[in-house]
Amino acid sequence: MKKFSRWIGSLLAGLTIALTFAASPALAEQDRHGMENDMPIPTDEAALENGKDRYQARCSYCHRPDGRGGSSGVCLACQKYKHGSRSSQIYATIAAGKPYTKMGAFASTLSSEEIFNIVAYIRALQEWKLKDDAAADSGAGK
């Protein structure tokens, strides 16, 4: 029994060390698994400004100004998406909406350019949240 608990002890210690070293450098890539742009999104400042403006006017009411979701909209700044988080999938969700939910279709009231600009702005909201999460993690580790 004694031998067994020593064995478990060293196994746990080994695991802790392995996890600590494995997690830190790989984290950045893993954290971005929900940000694949299979359709190119605009990167220029004017497009992002327009995306921000359209998002705040049409989406923040449900998804919150920082995109982190609230009582009536899901978190868009997060990596996990129910309907897919590739740029083409986000575009499709915004354009067509989700039937039987509060998520309406925007294809008739936003141009496709505006929708792409919003997708680009959603990526900025995701980056912002990643930064906040990293700051919170390093704060907790002190």
Ligand code: HEC
């Ligand atoms: C009236 C509230 C409301 C508004 C306004 C709204 N949404 Fe939504 N949205 C929702 C809800 C609720 C869902 C979850 C739908 C579901 O359960 O499938 C959702 C889902 C989504 C999703 C899919 C998330 C996932 O997990 O796959 C995206 C992307 C999205 N919204 C983007 C937008 C954008 C961009 C706008 C503005 C152009 C917008 N929404 C406006 C309520 C709203």
